[in-house]
Amino acid sequence: MxxxxxxxxxxxxxxxxxxxxxxxxPLCGYTSIKIGGMAAVFLEPENNIDLxxxxxxxxxxxxxxxxxxNGTNLLINNGRLEIAVIKLSGLFFKEISVKExxxxxxxxxxxxxxxxxxxxxxxxxxxxxxxxPGTSGGALIMNAGIxxxxxxxxTAAPYLSIxxxxxxxxxxxxxxxxxxxxxxxxxxxxxxxxLKGIIVVGAYFKVKNKAKGQVAERIKSFLEKRRISxxxxxxxxxxxxxxxxxxxxxxxxxxxxxxxxxxCIGQARVSxxxxxxxxxxxNATFSQVRELMDLVREKVKQDxxxxxxxxxxxxxKR
Ligand code: FAD
Ligand code: EPU
Numbered sequence: 001m002x003x004x005x006x007x008x009x010x011x012x013x014x015x016x017x018x019x020x021x022x023x024x025x026p027l028c029g030y031t032s033i034k035i036g037g038m039a040a041v042f043l044e045p046e047n048n049i050d051l052x053x054x055x056x057x058x059x060x061x062x063x064x065x066x067x068x069x070n071g072t073n074l075l076i077n078n079g080r081l082e083i084a085v086i087k088l089s090g091l092f093f094k095e096i097s098v099k100e101x102x103x104x105x106x107x108x109x110x111x112x113x114x115x116x117x118x119x120x121x122x123x124x125x126x127x128x129x130x131x132x133p134g135t136s137g138g139a140l141i142m143n144a145g146i147x148x149x150x151x152x153x154x155t156a157a158p159y160l161s162i163x164x165x166x167x168x169x170x171x172x173x174x175x176x177x178x179x180x181x182x183x184x185x186x187x188x189x190x191x192x193x194x195l196k197g198i199i200v201v202g203a204y205f206k207v208k209n210k211a212k213g214q215v216a217e218r219i220k221s222f223l224e225k226r227r228i229s230x231x232x233x234x235x236x237x238x239x240x241x242x243x244x245x246x247x248x249x250x251x252x253x254x255x256x257x258x259x260x261x262x263x264c265i266g267q268a269r270v271s272x273x274x275x276x277x278x279x280x281x282x283n284a285t286f287s288q289v290r291e292l293m294d295l296v297r298e299k300v301k302q303d304x305x306x307x308x309x310x311x312x313x314x315x316x317k318r
Contacts, residue, residue, distance in 0.1 A: 009041055016053055019045040019090060027076050027085065030068055032133060033237045033280050035289065036076030037317070039085040047092040048201055052176030055199070058084050059174065066315065067199050069138030070110060073237055076315040078286045083315075086199070088137060093201075098123060102167065103207045107137035107200040111144075115219055124210040127218040128160045131226040132238075137200040140169065142313075143188045147243075147250075149225070163188040170202035171195070191242050191311055231273050235280035240293060241308040251300075251308055252276035258299045265292040290314075 006023045013021050025042030028034050040063070045051040058065045065084040068074070093108030096117050103123060105114065111129050114136065118126050128146050132139065145161030166188075169181045174197050187194030226232065241251040255261070255275035263270045267284035270292065271277035278289055297308050 018050045031071035031074050034235045035286050037079040041084045043086045044089045046090045055176040069135035072133045075312050077317050103205045105136050106202045109136040119216045122209055122212045123207045124215050125165045125207040130219045130222040140200050141195050143193050165205045167204040172199040172201050231271050236277045237312045239276040239311050240278050242311040244306050254300050258303045268292045
């Protein structure tokens with residue numbers, strides 16, 4: 001990174017940036033697990049033009065950047081991170097529109113808002129995302145979804161994912177250029193994609209029209225199932241490990257079998273309800289969560305021979 005003093009960053013950004021920005025911004029308030037150090041600079045652009053200018057500015061100083069959605073799948077190191085963090089929080093990035101059977105949404109739409117929109121407009125296709133607290137951009141990067149409750153009766157697909165009904169993505173590359181990317185070129189897999197180093201600024205989905213009441217009922221039933229099996233109102237980043245592929249058992253069940261429910265390191269605790277969740281019971285640190293993850297991985301490997309892969313994304317210091 002080229003040497004750039006905080007005062008220079010502020011002066012230069014003020015000259016062209018329409019959105020808001022802050023140097024040395026603590027990130028813990030921007031993650032659902034409430035852990036995270038300081039970003040060198042935190043930018044909230046107003047629209048795509050502003051975003052492109054910010055990206056070009058950061059590039060010219062060789063300052064790496066990352067986008068943060070709702071921070072619901074992130075574990076961020078404490079201390080200072082030598083990166084810029086961009087959040088698509090402006091109203092522009094929250095737009096959703098529908099034309100016939102195609103829904104378009106920008107990259108900063110929160111999934112709960114998408115579901116409210118779906119109910120109001122009688123749109124079906126996203127109900128299974130109920131209870132996932134992320135944004136459209138984060139959900140697409142992670143290919144968010146759930147275990148398929150209809151399998152094997154209706155379909156052989158083991159997971160329902162946001163990319164299932166996706167047609168095309170609208171992405172901004174690292175030079176600030178926007179282009180469209182076909183779903184098949186995004187490399188979607190279970191809990192991932194090959195979308196690295198780009199910003200999701202929008203996406204087109206194929207949807208179905210259904211009675212509003214029916215959409216609301218489906219959302220309610222997905223939420224009810226989740227309320228029984230997961231801790232939803234605590235500080236966590238959701239499931240910490242991926243389900244092991246090719247094994248007929250979930251990561252949560254493996255962790256429970258290893259008798260790790262309730263195990264704590266400091267303020268980090270393996271959830272008593274869903275063993276694949278690690279909960280921050282107060283002021284858990286990054287290191288405590290990492291240590292607990294290592295302990296879980298080692299014990300499960302010892303007991304079952306299965307190596308758990310991390311599902312949450314870790315942002316380390318650079
Ligand atoms: P973030 O966590 O902010 O970021 C995740 C990744 O996406 C990062 O790499 C980030 O840089 C990138 N990113 C974010 N926005 C953009 C963008 N616009 N352009 C480019 N990159 C971007 N996940 C599931 O799949 N299924 C579940 O059932 C589920 N349940 C959960 C329940 C709880 C209680 C919690 C806390 C989490 C759960 N999650 C679940 C995890 C999480 O909500 C999802 O992965 C979600 O899609 C992440 O979205 P986000 O906006 O919070 O992304
Ligand atoms: N189970 C246990 N103990 C536990 C947790 C689960 O025995 O502590 C058992 C359950 O009884 C059930 C099986 O494991 O028989 C599967 O449980 P669940 O339906 O909760 O699904 P999962 O595979 O554990 C996946 C996703 C969740 C998503 C649910 C929706 C992964 C890693 N997790 O969990 O996603 O909400 O399906 O059914 O794929 C996330 O990614 O953050 C996340 C929460």
